[in-house]
Amino acid sequence: MHFPQGASREGAAQAAADVLARVRARGPRVHCITNAVAQNFTANMLLATGCVPSMTLSPEEIGAFVGGAQGLLVNLGTFDGERRAATEIAVQTAAQNKLPWVLDPVFVDRAPLRAAFARELIARGPKVVRLNRAEFSALTGNAPSREAAAAYAREHRTVVGLSGETDLITDGERVAAIGNGHRLMAKVTAMGCAGSALVAACLAVEPDAFSATAAALVIIGVAGELAAEKAAGPGSFAAAIIDALYAIDGSALIARAKVS
Amino acid sequence: MHFPQGASREGAAQAAADVLARVRARGPRVHCITNAVAQNFTANMLLATGCVPSMTLSPEEIGAFVGGAQGLLVNLGTFDGERRAATEIAVQTAAQNKLPWVLDPVFVDRAPLRAAFARELIARGPKVVRLNRAEFSALTGNAPSREAAAAYAREHRTVVGLSGETDLITDGERVAAIGNGHRLMAKVTAMGCAGSALVAACLAVEPDAFSATAAALVIIGVAGELAAEKAAGPGSFAAAIIDALYAIDGSALIARAKVS
Amino acid sequence: MHFPQGASREGAAQAAADVLARVRARGPRVHCITNAVAQNFTANMLLATGCVPSMTLSPEEIGAFVGGAQGLLVNLGTFDGERRAATEIAVQTAAQNKLPWVLDPVFVDRAPLRAAFARELIARGPKVVRLNRAEFSALTGNAPSREAAAAYAREHRTVVGLSGETDLITDGERVAAIGNGHRLMAKVTAMGCAGSALVAACLAVEPDAFSATAAALVIIGVAGELAAEKAAGPGSFAAAIIDALYAIDGSALIARAKVS
Numbered sequence: 021m022h023f024p025q026g027a028s029r030e031g032a033a034q035a036a037a038d039v040l041a042r043v044r045a046r047g048p049r050v051h052c053i054t055n056a057v058a059q060n061f062t063a064n065m066l067l068a069t070g071c072v073p074s075m076t077l078s079p080e081e082i083g084a085f086v087g088g089a090q091g092l093l094v095n096l097g098t099f100d101g102e103r104r105a106a107t108e109i110a111v112q113t114a115a116q117n118k119l120p121w122v123l124d125p126v127f128v129d130r131a132p133l134r135a136a137f138a139r140e141l142i143a144r145g146p147k148v149v150r151l152n153r154a155e156f157s158a159l160t161g162n163a164p165s166r167e168a169a170a171a172y173a174r175e176h177r178t179v180v181g182l183s184g185e186t187d188l189i190t191d192g193e194r195v196a197a198i199g200n201g202h203r204l205m206a207k208v209t210a211m212g213c214a215g216s217a218l219v220a221a222c223l224a225v226e227p228d229a230f231s232a233t234a235a236a237l238v239i240i241g242v243a244g245e246l247a248a249e250k251a252a253g254p255g256s257f258a259a260a261i262i263d264a265l266y267a268i269d270g271s272a273l274i275a276r277a278k279v280s
Numbered sequence: 281m282h283f284p285q286g287a288s289r290e291g292a293a294q295a296a297a298d299v300l301a302r303v304r305a306r307g308p309r310v311h312c313i314t315n316a317v318a319q320n321f322t323a324n325m326l327l328a329t330g331c332v333p334s335m336t337l338s339p340e341e342i343g344a345f346v347g348g349a350q351g352l353l354v355n356l357g358t359f360d361g362e363r364r365a366a367t368e369i370a371v372q373t374a375a376q377n378k379l380p381w382v383l384d385p386v387f388v389d390r391a392p393l394r395a396a397f398a399r400e401l402i403a404r405g406p407k408v409v410r411l412n413r414a415e416f417s418a419l420t421g422n423a424p425s426r427e428a429a430a431a432y433a434r435e436h437r438t439v440v441g442l443s444g445e446t447d448l449i450t451d452g453e454r455v456a457a458i459g460n461g462h463r464l465m466a467k468v469t470a471m472g473c474a475g476s477a478l479v480a481a482c483l484a485v486e487p488d489a490f491s492a493t494a495a496a497l498v499i500i501g502v503a504g505e506l507a508a509e510k511a512a513g514p515g516s517f518a519a520a521i522i523d524a525l526y527a528i529d530g531s532a533l534i535a536r537a538k539v540s
Numbered sequence: 541m542h543f544p545q546g547a548s549r550e551g552a553a554q555a556a557a558d559v560l561a562r563v564r565a566r567g568p569r570v571h572c573i574t575n576a577v578a579q580n581f582t583a584n585m586l587l588a589t590g591c592v593p594s595m596t597l598s599p600e601e602i603g604a605f606v607g608g609a610q611g612l613l614v615n616l617g618t619f620d621g622e623r624r625a626a627t628e629i630a631v632q633t634a635a636q637n638k639l640p641w642v643l644d645p646v647f648v649d650r651a652p653l654r655a656a657f658a659r660e661l662i663a664r665g666p667k668v669v670r671l672n673r674a675e676f677s678a679l680t681g682n683a684p685s686r687e688a689a690a691a692y693a694r695e696h697r698t699v700v701g702l703s704g705e706t707d708l709i710t711d712g713e714r715v716a717a718i719g720n721g722h723r724l725m726a727k728v729t730a731m732g733c734a735g736s737a738l739v740a741a742c743l744a745v746e747p748d749a750f751s752a753t754a755a756a757l758v759i760i761g762v763a764g765e766l767a768a769e770k771a772a773g774p775g776s777f778a779a780a781i782i783d784a785l786y787a788i789d790g791s792a793l794i795a796r797a798k799v800s
Contacts, residue, residue, distance in 0.1 A: 057579045057595050059317045059358075063469035068514050073469065074387065075317050078360040084391040098579075100598040100622065102360065127594065131604040207786065209583035209593065250512070252770070254588050255782025262515025266467065319577045319618075323729035328774050333729065334647065335577050338620040344651040362620065510772070522775025526727065 032196065032234065033277035037270030039226045039235035044070040048090035048224035052217055053077060053106050055097025055126065058210035061258070062093075065214040068265040069239070071221045077106040086113040091224030093217045094141065096134055097126035097210075104137070111144050120147040120223040124216035129158035142176050147229040150181035150216045166195060179229040181219065183212060187237045191230040198234065199278035200241025207254035208261075215240045234279065242276045243268055292456065292494065293537035297530030299486045299495035304330040308350035308484035312477055313337060313366050315357025315386065318470035321518070322353075325474040328526040329499070331481045337366040346373040351484030353477045354401065356394055357386035357470075364397070371404050380407040380483040384476035389418035402436050407489040410441035410476045426455060439489040441479065443472060447497045451490040458494065459538035460501025467514035468521075475500045494539065502536045503528055552716065552754060553797035557790030559746045559755035564590040568610035568744035572737055573597060573626050575617025575646065578730035581778070582613075585734040588785040589759070591741045597626040606633040611744030613737045614661065616654055617646035617730075624657070631664050640667040640743040644736035649678035662696050667749040670701035670736045686715060699749040701739065703732060707757045711750040718754065719798035720761025727774035728781075735760045754799065762796045763788055 049072045054062055059075050066073040074085050079102075086092055092114050094107050114121045123146040125138035135158050142149060142159075153164040162168040166188060169180045174192030182188040187198040205211045218240050222232035243264040250264075251257035309332045314322055319335050326333040334345050339362075346352055352374050354367050374381045383406040385398035395418050402409060402419075413424040422428040426448060429440045434452030442448040447458040465471045478500050482492035503524040510524075511517035569592045574582055579595050586593040594605050599622075606612055612634050614627050634641045643666040645658035655678050662669060662679075673684040682688040684702055693700045694712030702708040707718040725731045738760050742752035763784040770784075771777035 055595070056316060056576060057583050060320060060469060060580060063317050064514065064518070067467050067469055074390065075315070076358050076360075076387075076391070078358070080393055081359065081391040084393075085387075088390060098596050098598070099601065100596075127596075127605075130594065130608060131596070131601040133600055133604075207587050209580060209587055251783075252780075253783025253786040254584065255779035255786075258584070258782075259515035259519055259779055260512075262518075263511075263513025266513040266515075316576060320580060320729060323577050324774065324778070327727050327729055334650065335575070336618050336620075336647075336651070338618070340653055341619065341651040344653075345647075348650060519775035519779055520772075522778075523771075523773025526773040526775075 029277060029279050030274070032279035033238065033274045035231055036235040036238040036277060037273045039222050039232060040239055040270060040273065042225035043221055046225055047072055048221060049074065049088060050091040050093065050217060050221050050224060051085050051089040051110070052093040052095065053103055053110055054093060054095040054213055054217070058095065058097060058213035061210045062214045062217045064262050065265060066217055066221060068262045069218060069221060077102050079105045079109055082106045083109050083113050086110045086119065087117060089119065091220040092119055092121035093124065093220040094121060095124040095126055095213050095216060096128065096138060097213060099134055107141070111141070115145070120229065122146060122148045122150060122216050122220045122223065124150050124213060125155055125159055126213065127155070129154040135159055142178065146178055147223055148179045148181055148219055148233050150183065150219055152183045152212065156182055166190070170195060179233050181233045181237065189230060189233050189237065194230055196234050197280050198237045198241060200238055200245060200276065202244040202248040204248055204251060204254055204257045205244045208258045238273055238277045238279065239268065242273055245276060246272065289537060289539050290534070292539035293498065293534045295491055296495040296498040296537060297533045299482050299492060300499055300530060300533065302485035303481055306485055307332055308481060309334065309348060310351040310353065310477060310481050310484060311345050311349040311370070312353040312355065313363055313370055314353060314355040314473055314477070318355065318357060318473035321470045322474045322477045324522050325525060326477055326481060328522045329478060329481060337362050339365045339369055342366045343369050343373050346370045346379065347377060349379065351480040352379055352381035353384065353480040354381060355384040355386055355473050355476060356388065356398060357473060359394055367401070371401070375405070380489065382406060382408045382410060382476050382480045382483065384410050384473060385415055385419060386473065389414040395419055402438065406438055407483055408439045408441055408479055408493050410443065410479055412443045412472065416442055426450070430455060439493050441493045441497065449490060449493050449497065454490050456494050457540050458497045458501060460498055460505060460536065462504040462508040464508055464511060464514055464517045465504045468518045498533055498537045498539065499528065502533055505536060506532065549797060549799050550794070552799035553758065553794045555751055556755040556758040556797060557793045559742050559752060560759055560790060560793065562745035563741055566745055567592055568741060569594065569608060570611040570613065570737060570741050570744060571605050571609040571630070572613040572615065573623055573630055574613060574615040574733055574737070578615065578617060578733035581730045582734045582737045584782050585785060586737055586741060588782045589738060589741060597622050599625045599629055602626045603629050603633050606630045606639065607637060609639065611740040612639055612641035613644065613740040614641060615644040615646055615733050615736060616648065616658060617733060619654055627661070631661070635665070640749065642666060642668045642670060642736050642740045642743065644670050644733060645675055645679055646733065649674040655679060662698065666698055667743055668699045668701055668739055668753050670703065670739055672703045672732065676702055690715060699753050701753045701757065709750060709753050709757065714750050716754050717800050718757050718761060720758055720765060720796065722764040722768040724768055724771060724774055724777045725764045728778045758793055758797045758799065759788065762793055765796060766792065
């Protein structure tokens with residue numbers, strides 16, 4: 021089931037539940053080029069969701085890992101020469117294998133060179149670009165808005181996942197707003213990075229990138245709400261959201277999804 | 281007390297308890313060349329058990345760290361040029377100092393170059409090779425079995441620790457099967473890597489590599505069972521197994537060890 | 541409010557509370573060159589305290605990150621060529637921007653080259669050097685004592701934060717002893733590294749380096765005491781101290797600070 025513009029809340033929630041069920045059934049391999057801060061947490065979030073994560077960066081080996089994966093994340097945090105070389109090979113391998121990939125241009129608002137590299141990468145055809153409002157401004161030169169995101173998505177033939185208090189997802193035609201999540205999510209490092217890895221996991225089982233992105237953000241947002249009920253602060257929350265992702269099922273998504 | 285073929289369950293459990301007591305008493309320094317995902321969790325697992333971990337990879341410094349250590353782990357996860365250079369120096373230093381070391385050939389089933397490098401390393405004389413069934417097949421070209429593991433151990437004069445639902449340990453003559461552990465252990469990234477680090481810790485205080493490996497796998501397996509009683513999922517389990525390793529004592533091992 | 545020699549316990553506690561309030565109000569950006577084991581835990585500790593952490597090491601980007609930061613940590617754990625190059629640029633940028641920085645010479649007692657590099661860095665003017673007793677001996681050639689620390693601080697025009705069962709802080713004239721903390725803090729990897737990052741965070745809002753260091757060590761020590769009341773061992777303690785830092789306020793510091 022896809023996720024057409026104008027889908028009801030129930031339809032969108034059911035679509036997310038379907039994607040989750042496919043992730044669980046297929047256990048996709050998801051390779052992540054991600055930052056040093058995020059590697060462990062991302063691997064645990066992917067394992068809890070039912071995926072098989074790998075994190076190798078070495079130019080000699082990454083081709084083999086990406087070649088055997090069903091999903092790929094390129095996250096620009098703590099970017100360095102090793103990650104740049106790994107990205108070049110990974111993106112080439114993805115193009116050869118028609119493997120969908122997600123770009124997370126972390127902190128492009130803080131380093132101009134990184135923003136330039138992110139623009140080069142967008143020309144290489146990521147299925148999804150997931151970023152926050154400051155990163156969107158730095159990357160596009162425009163204030164973040166529904167219209168600016170849709171224009172950017174159309175121009176670059178990608179899906180934009182713009183995170184914020186409400187997450188906005190658009191492929192240029194369709195737009196979805198997701199209101200799930202909890203404020204403690206912003207207090208755990210690499211939460212956004214792990215969310216982008218979940219987008220890659222959903223893309224591995226759902227060819228419609230808009231639906232895959234919406235599903236991933238509903239899943240992690242609902243997991244965050246469930247985790248907040250158990251947590252005493254951001255430290256226990258980081259463990260609780262992994263527990264929540266492991267336990268979550270379609271009925272929780274259907275009960276709690278806030279999609280409009 | 282060693283761990284002869286045909287030891288009773290009680291004898292094997294007592295041997296593991298003795299090794300644990302020596303780790304606690306001596307607090308061995310264990311140097312780990314390990315992957316980026318595993319470094320933090322491995323250090324915390326070693327600290328909880330009573331060791332002093334170090335993780336430096338720099339070619340300029342690793343000789344000094346390994347030279348001052350009582351145990352060494354070489355784990356091939358997220359392998360790269362820095363880790364390859366570090367391994368060369370570490371293995372040389374270990375040979376000079378007669379320092380026992382453990383090889384964990386992570387994901388050799390996913391990257392042929394890594395499997396080739398692992399074969400070179402095995403020729404350098406690790407006391408223990410710890411790996412899962414897919415890695416065993418990739419490394420040896422044989423299906424994983426008691427007989428194949430024993431033959432490999434004899435040929436390479438090493439101890440094989442083959443992990444699975446039941447862990448199999450063999451030096452080619454003796455074979456032990458360890459049934460401890462919990463399914464959540466497979467849902468926490470770097471759990472196997474940390475287990476191999478515990479093997480290195482036990483080797484630091486127990487010269488018989490077969491006994492050291494069996495002790496380490498009993499200790500982590502029992503800790504996993506204790507942790508599962510407290511955990512709500514893999515996130516809380518990762519913290520609980522560190523708590524369990526910190527609290528575990530010989531009586532828990534003697535009560536719970538499943539060795540045959 | 542500063543922290544003069546001879547301040548009452550109450551005065552010192554109030555000074556720490558004031559610094560904490562400023563960190564919370566300003567949310568300083570703190571850039572950390574830190575070791576691979578510490579990156580995730582340090583980022584979460586800083587986020588919980590109210591800061592915006594960044595961890596990039598790439599020579600191409602670190603100037604931009606440090607140039608936009610209010611605090612900087614240089615931690616020598618898992619030091620390698622990338623971290624050395626990053627440090628050179630970061631320290632230059634800090635000097636140009638009059639940005640205060642903290643040096644944490646991790647494990648200089650284990651590697652002579654690292655000790656030599658630490659001595660070069662001290663000549664570059666860190667506002668604070670935070671280290672344990674073994675590191676102090678290796679760095680200075682003197683046994684750790686109140687007098688030796690004060691002499692070193694005077695000679696190098698820095699503040700020395702000497703950690704131990706009681707933390708000692710001195711700028712050569714003033715000396716404070718802080719008795720807060722809990723023994724589980726020594727059982728969590730990177731706890732000292734995260735403490736030094738908190739010193740950098742406090743330096744970002746408090747120009748008197750002696751007061752900033754005392755405040756940071758009171759804050760983390762009290763957080764450790766609060767965490768120990770919830771923890772079952774070092775695994776749950778690591779999460780609980782992040783929760784405690786997130787929840788801590790001036791009144792907890794005033795009630796619990798042990799400063800003399």
